[in-house]
Amino acid sequence: MTKQGEICPICGEGHLDHRVEKNEVEYNGHSAQLDCHFSVCDSCGSEQASPIQIRNNKRAMMAFKKQVDGILTGAELKALRQRMGINQSEAAAIFGGGPVAFSKYESDDVMQSEAMDKLLRVAGEFPDVLSSLAQKAGIDILGQSQAAVLSSDPAKYVRFELPIIIETEAPDLKRPKLRLVHSSEPTMRPVSDEWVAVSSQRYASC
Structure with missing residues (x-):
C-alpha cells in the first residue's frame, strides 16, 4: 500500500x-x-x-x-476450508486446481469454476464426501475436522457391531392333515411333515 x-x-x-x-x-x-x-x-x-x-x-x-x-467469495471459501480442517495446500491436493489455487481463490484474485464451487459446497456439507476425496489424495483428515463432528454425534458416523442372533429351532410342531373336498369322493392328503423353522435376525446398524 x-x-x-x-x-x-x-x-x-x-x-x-x-x-x-x-x-x-x-x-x-x-x-x-x-x-x-x-x-x-x-x-x-x-x-x-x-x-x-x-x-x-x-x-x-x-x-x-x-x-x-452465486459463487463462494474468498472469505466464504476460506471459512469453509477452515471448517473442513485443512490448509490451502491440502485443499489443492484434494480438490485440484494447482498448488496455489486456493490462495488465489481466497484472496479473490481469481474466480473458481462453477464445478469447483459445487464440489466444495458438497464436500463441506457431507463429511463422507470430503473423507473419500481426501483418502484418494493420500491426505488423512481424521482427527481434524472429522473429530469435531464425531464427538458431537458419534452415532451418525461410527459403526456399532451388534450380535446377530439366528434362531433355527422351533417347538415340536407338525402341520395337521387337511381334508380336501372335491366333487368326487373326499380324500385325506397329508401336508409336509417337515419341521417348521422360525428365524429371527437382528442386524448391526450401518
Missing part, C-alpha cells in the same frame, strides 16, 4: 495522500458501492494508484462478481 507522505512519482515534489472512497460499479445488471483505494498528490493534484492499491480494487470487484454469480 502507498505510504502516507510518499513522494509523488509524477511531479517529484508533492506527497501522496492515501484515500478510500466509495465507487459505484455494475456487473450483470447488479450495482454496488465498493471501496476504491487511490492516492492524491498534495502538490500536482494527480490521482494515482500503486500496484497494491490496484490489486485491492481488483479483489473487491472480483468478490462482487462472485456474489452476483
Whole structure:
C-alpha cells in the first residue's frame, strides 16, 4: 500500500495522500458501492494508484462478481476450508486446481469454476464426501475436522457391531392333515411333515 507522505512519482515534489472512497460499479445488471483505494498528490493534484492499491480494487470487484454469480467469495471459501480442517495446500491436493489455487481463490484474485464451487459446497456439507476425496489424495483428515463432528454425534458416523442372533429351532410342531373336498369322493392328503423353522435376525446398524 502507498505510504502516507510518499513522494509523488509524477511531479517529484508533492506527497501522496492515501484515500478510500466509495465507487459505484455494475456487473450483470447488479450495482454496488465498493471501496476504491487511490492516492492524491498534495502538490500536482494527480490521482494515482500503486500496484497494491490496484490489486485491492481488483479483489473487491472480483468478490462482487462472485456474489452476483452465486459463487463462494474468498472469505466464504476460506471459512469453509477452515471448517473442513485443512490448509490451502491440502485443499489443492484434494480438490485440484494447482498448488496455489486456493490462495488465489481466497484472496479473490481469481474466480473458481462453477464445478469447483459445487464440489466444495458438497464436500463441506457431507463429511463422507470430503473423507473419500481426501483418502484418494493420500491426505488423512481424521482427527481434524472429522473429530469435531464425531464427538458431537458419534452415532451418525461410527459403526456399532451388534450380535446377530439366528434362531433355527422351533417347538415340536407338525402341520395337521387337511381334508380336501372335491366333487368326487373326499380324500385325506397329508401336508409336509417337515419341521417348521422360525428365524429371527437382528442386524448391526450401518
